Amino acid sequence: MTESLEINGKILYPIREAEKLISYSRDYITRLARENKIIASHIGNQWFVDLESLNSYAESMLIEQSIRKKQLSAERKREHQLEAFGKRQQKNQSKRITSLNTRALAAASFVLMFGLLTGGATYQLISFSNYSLPQVANTSSSNQTITDFSSQSKEYNGYAPAVNEPQPLVEELVQEIRPLGDVRNGILLLPSANSTSSVSSLFSDRVIILELSDGRQAVVRIDSYGNMIGNILPFVTVPVENRR
Numbered sequence: 001m002t003e004s005l006e007i008n009g010k011i012l013y014p015i016r017e018a019e020k021l022i023s024y025s026r027d028y029i030t031r032l033a034r035e036n037k038i039i040a041s042h043i044g045n046q047w048f049v050d051l052e053s054l055n056s057y058a059e060s061m062l063i064e065q066s067i068r069k070k071q072l073s074a075e076r077k078r079e080h081q082l083e084a085f086g087k088r089q090q091k092n093q094s095k096r097i098t099s100l101n102t103r104a105l106a107a108a109s110f111v112l113m114f115g116l117l118t119g120g121a122t123y124q125l126i127s128f129s130n131y132s133l134p135q136v137a138n139t140s141s142s143n144q145t146i147t148d149f150s151s152q153s154k155e156y157n158g159y160a161p162a163v164n165e166p167q168p169l170v171e172e173l174v175q176e177i178r179p180l181g182d183v184r185n186g187i188l189l190l191p192s193a194n195s196t197s198s199v200s201s202l203f204s205d206r207v208i209i210l211e212l213s214d215g216r217q218a219v220v221r222i223d224s225y226g227n228m229i230g231n232i233l234p235f236v237t238v239p240v241e242n243r244r
Contacts, residue, residue: 005048007041012048021051022058032057101214108216108234111186115238118188122240187219187235199237 005012015033019026030047033040038057039050189202200207203219210218210232221230 005041005043007048010039010050012039012041012050015047015049018049018051018054022054024054024058029054104212104234105214107185108236111188111234111236115188115190115236118190119238119240122190185233187233189235189237190240191237193239193241195239199235 003014003017015026015029018024018029022029024032029038029049032038032054033042033047033049039053041048189199191197191202199209199217199219205221206223207219208222208228210220212218212234216234218232218234220228220232223229
């Protein structure tokens with residue numbers, strides 16, 4: 001015969017009867033009764049519980065577990081999305097860095113090739129001028145004129161050969177000073193081979209010289225506070241020998 005008690009209109013059953021109707025252990029039901037999570041009463045040495053309140057508690061736990069699983073699933077999905085987004089961002093950043101390095105290398109190669117070609121052409125022009133003209137009077141660092149050959153012609157017993165006297169040759173070195181902000185790819189510097197000036201003194205802007213990670217040198221403008229402004233531009237220095 002099943003023992004039961006009626007207290008305040010509630011029929012209470014012993015725990016041993018309650019554990020047969022629900023998949024909870026006797027100790028767990030006893031703990032729920034002591035924590036007042038279910039309707040129960042302790043009479044003598046035995047706990048009596050309300051089966052309806054126990055079933056309601058079990059159903060609420062199932063709903064709570066289902067909600068918790070959904071929350072965990074949503075959080076894991078969000079974590080996976082953030083991780084995938086971070087990987088895409090890192091991949092795009094690596095592509096941009098590779099593209100910038102490639103363009104910088106191409107610009108430096110172009111500047112170097114242009115410098116070599118310009119230096120070779122300048123050397124040939126100077127060599128040709130020195131070979132064709134026996135005497136050159138250097139009036140300044142950027143102008144050269146040919147001396148008059150009439151004084152040499154008079155040395156031959158007053159006889160001057162009928163030759164076509166060469167016209168004065170003037171070679172002018174025109175330097176265009178451009179702000180660094182107008183330069184996009186790179187800079188070619190053609191200082192005098194005998195010059196002892198620093199690289200930064202060759203610019204009209206206030207600049208500092210940097211050394212890139214691949215060993216190349218670059219220049220960047222700075223403001224009055226020493227802060228870098230504008231693009232970092234690689235440069236190539238090709239000393240030009242001034243033959244007189």
